[in-house]
Amino acid sequence: MINIALPKGRLGEKAYGILEAAGFECPSIKEQNRKLIFENPEKGVRYFWVKPSDVVIYVERGAADIGIAGRDIILEYSPDVYELLDLGIGKCRMAVAAKKDFCDRRDRTLRVATKFPNIARSFYNEQSRDIDIIKLNGSIELAPILGLSDVIVDIVETGKTLYENDLEPKQDIVDISARLIANKASYKFKNSEIREICEGVRRNLGV
Numbered sequence: 001m002i003n004i005a006l007p008k009g010r011l012g013e014k015a016y017g018i019l020e021a022a023g024f025e026c027p028s029i030k031e032q033n034r035k036l037i038f039e040n041p042e043k044g045v046r047y048f049w050v051k052p053s054d055v056v057i058y059v060e061r062g063a064a065d066i067g068i069a070g071r072d073i074i075l076e077y078s079p080d081v082y083e084l085l086d087l088g089i090g091k092c093r094m095a096v097a098a099k100k101d102f103c104d105r106r107d108r109t110l111r112v113a114t115k116f117p118n119i120a121r122s123f124y125n126e127q128s129r130d131i132d133i134i135k136l137n138g139s140i141e142l143a144p145i146l147g148l149s150d151v152i153v154d155i156v157e158t159g160k161t162l163y164e165n166d167l168e169p170k171q172d173i174v175d176i177s178a179r180l181i182a183n184k185a186s187y188k189f190k191n192s193e194i195r196e197i198c199e200g201v202r203r204n205l206g207v
């Protein structure tokens with residue numbers, strides 16, 4: 001049985017759709033209930049829904065053999081896992097954004113609000129920029145509006161959230177998409193099963 005960690009939410013549903021189309025379906029996952037684990041012994045797969053940022057933890061520690069995680073989460077947590085495939089879904093970018101009239105003064109410490117402190121730190125380290133990280137857990141866009149920070153480092157997908165809150169992207173940091181990741185030991189000991197899933201997905205996506 002291959003244990004697969006799916007990120008709860010829209011991205012996870014899309015990811016499951018890809019695995020289903022590749023021949024690794026699990027019909028019980030579509031039932032309306034609050035179960036978190038679903039399996040299809042015939043196909044040798046067991047799926048479970050986890051918080052998106054927890055997928056890397058489940059996979060790194062081997063509670064899941066494989067999983068789907070955004071590149072944002074992978075860069076932020078640097079888990080010791082194999083990255084097998086870019087699924088080409090969940091595309092967005094990590095960017096610095098601020099109020100439209102924000103004027104950066106390099107002689108001052110920059111206050112940066114973000115859910116991604118490691119990504120933000122390494123981005124500004126490369127520029128030898130002195131920053132003060134303010135770690136938030138959501139609604140990051142509020143920070144510059146309320147004067148809590150000068151800029152934010154956050155995910156931009158359509159740009160609508162920034163636009164509707166009178167903010168604008170100032171600098172792109174990195175492109176993001178969802179990746180299929182594998183636990184290192186599982187990749188060794190369940191190699192043929194994992195490769196079969198990986199190849200099925202690859203064939204189906206045409207990549």
Ligand code: PRP
Binds near residue numbers: 158
């Ligand atoms: C993400 C991100 C932005 C928004 C960007 O938020 O933090 O707020 O999506 O999307 P857009 O460019 O299409 O407007 P998410 O929905 O994950 O919520 P949270 O960060 O507030 O938890």
